[in-house]
Amino acid sequence: MPKGVQVHSNVAAKAQAEILTDGALDFLAALHRTFEPTRKALLDARDDAQRRLDAGGVLDFPPETANIRAGAVVALRAACPRARGSSGRDYGPHRPQDVLGLALGETRVPIFQRLTEMAYADSSAPTFANLVNGQVNLRDAIRRQIDFESNGKAYRLSEKPATLIVRPRGWHLDEPRVTVDNTPVSGSLFDFAMYFYHNAHELVKRGSGPYFYLPKMEHYLEARLWNDVFLFSQSYIGMPHNTIRATVLIETLPAAFHMEEILFELRNHSSGLNCGRWDYIFSFIKKRRADRSAVLPDRKDVTMTVGFMDAYVRLLIQTCHKRKVAAMGGMSAQIPIKDDPKANEVAMEKVRADKLREVLAGHDGTWIAHPLIEPIARPIFDAHMLGPNQYHVRRSDVHITPSHLLDTRVPGAVTMAGVRENIETSLAYTAAWIGGNACIPLNYLMEDAATAEITRVQLWQWVKYSARIADTGEPVTAELVDSLIKELAPGVKKLVPGGVGEKELQVAVEYLKGQVRKEWASEFLTSDLMPYLAVADGVPAKFQKSAL
Structure with missing residues (x-):
């Protein structure tokens, strides 16, 4: 060297x-x-x-x-x-x-x-x-x-x-x-x-x-x-x-x-x-x-x-x-x-x-x-x-x-279907990424880090500001996200072509639960989750950033 x-x-x-x-x-x-x-x-x-x-x-x-x-x-x-x-x-x-x-x-x-x-x-x-x-x-x-x-x-x-x-x-x-x-x-x-x-x-x-x-x-x-x-x-x-x-x-x-x-x-x-x-x-x-x-x-x-x-x-x-x-x-x-x-x-x-x-x-x-x-x-x-x-x-x-460039007038609403889709996509992509796959087809869309990041920060934003779900009138809360994660997580394994491991899925679950409770959402999930890849590659702990 x-x-x-x-x-x-x-x-x-x-x-x-x-x-x-x-x-x-x-x-x-x-x-x-x-x-x-x-x-x-x-x-x-x-x-x-x-x-x-x-x-x-x-x-x-x-x-x-x-x-x-x-x-x-x-x-x-x-x-x-x-x-x-x-x-x-x-x-x-x-x-x-x-x-x-x-x-x-x-x-x-x-x-x-x-x-x-x-x-x-x-x-x-x-x-x-x-x-x-x-x-x-x-x-x-x-x-x-x-x-x-x-x-x-x-x-x-x-x-x-x-x-x-x-x-x-x-x-x-x-x-x-x-x-x-x-x-x-x-x-x-x-x-x-x-x-x-x-x-x-x-x-x-x-x-x-x-x-x-x-x-x-x-x-x-x-x-x-x-x-x-x-x-x-x-x-x-x-x-x-x-x-x-x-x-x-x-x-x-x-x-x-x-x-x-x-x-x-x-x-x-x-x-x-x-x-x-x-x-x-x-x-x-x-x-x-x-x-x-x-x-x-x-x-x-x-x-x-x-x-x-x-x-x-x-x-x-x-x-x-x-x-x-x-x-x-x-x-x-x-x-x-x-x-x-x-x-x-x-x-x-x-x-x-x-x-x-x-x-x-x-x-x-x-x-x-x-x-x-x-x-x-x-x-x-x-x-x-x-x-x-x-x-x-x-x-x-x-x-x-x-x-x-800062115009926030966007027609549409926060719906239960939108919340569920964001949770599914965030979990599936995060688990796949940790497993080494960073571009996955989900529900006939090609999801990569950018699209998955939208799902993560939207969930955080909706919880942060108690956004109301149009079809139920209830606010989006961390507890609601938790309950939907519990319901949806088992099916995520079947969503990703080739599947995802149980360990990776559990990391994704805990990561998303933590994200919606933060004062500010993390800058990048890729930065947060890099330690998992680094450990697998044999990187000494002193060179790993602990962002989780």
Whole structure:
């Protein structure tokens, strides 16, 4: 091991040896020693900002950057290649078939999106085996060395494989399995460093490049940190500056007030912005936790057409097209329903309406939740987006103020069905995540960390403010949640494909019971539950955060 670096894990030695090389760990250590103080300071600044909001402060566009927002309309550098119409759904890359079948084109899906994202954030439970094996699979896919057979089924790379975009974890997450100078490294920097170090030159040689999605930022200074990491990293491996391209997911409420500044900070590495709709709803609730007026109705009622979501979308498109970068749409969570044609048609009609809304609003591409939805999404974009983008749709009609972005008028109600659905989803997802599965189909929807987080914080919010259930008139209380958990928990095992273990389910039960009783809901369930994965991976107790 390089000096000061330790790996605390019982992951198979072969996979570790292939990815956790001395050179890669030296690079990670250099990133950690250079940027960890800034990361910590920015996370402290998040806490300070939340305290100000809790005390009655309001979100606004940053006054110190008014000159950037009012600046001349200058195009940013060229973006990375974009698919016409649809980008791929994000999938964790820890299984070869995820990289092949869902990212690079299965033989049974001859026409598939030509651009996809492999996520280390919301769709891959960060067991160390998942993280390291994912890096192995991505490396092999880039070098066209990943074809294999499983259960009689052949997985082969398509002749024109999709462009890979990798999403590292957010700045808030530590990686306790690797320490530098006795301090856990950033999960963001670990994911980025391993992928970039092993693949950047190879990607460029093959006509592509190191492309990234950057999640969960809350301030333009967090984008500046990423830009500094990019500059440092390109110099470190002898790559020309501005080779990296990054798309930022605008998926937190504070980031909606920093969109133009985020593009400015990443201006030589930017591909555009993406509407991370589910995380955005989660953040809207969480950041306004002290505001009784911000209580939202059932999750199904918080659609893209409600006031604060529509304002966020229109501002994002206007901001991106002002600077001539891509404004990517969000993910429809519906997935095909094989055993019920009528229900399937209803679900697919929701996808059609969502994609039509996006392309008519001016988006330059979108996400989908399942490969079989691609034939629905692509024709809609092909019919209405006649070129490679819609940068000419400037949305000069848009004049978004803070009040638009903070509008809490959402039609709908808190219903018993909504409470029950949130409990089922929260329990099922939490148990699955602890078991290593972070993307699960439930009730014909694809649930990942972002959608599960909505269910958790909604339950907390409804208990906190004693929201009334429309169909019974009773308030949502911790005791009501307890009784429903007792009723619903036994059935959760059958909800998750492949099932969940009794131990994991009990952790999920106790976690949810504790969450609805907290003064403030936890920032992220992934941070709270990471100790369970760390223990299983053999991490010493002194490097584990006790958040439960």
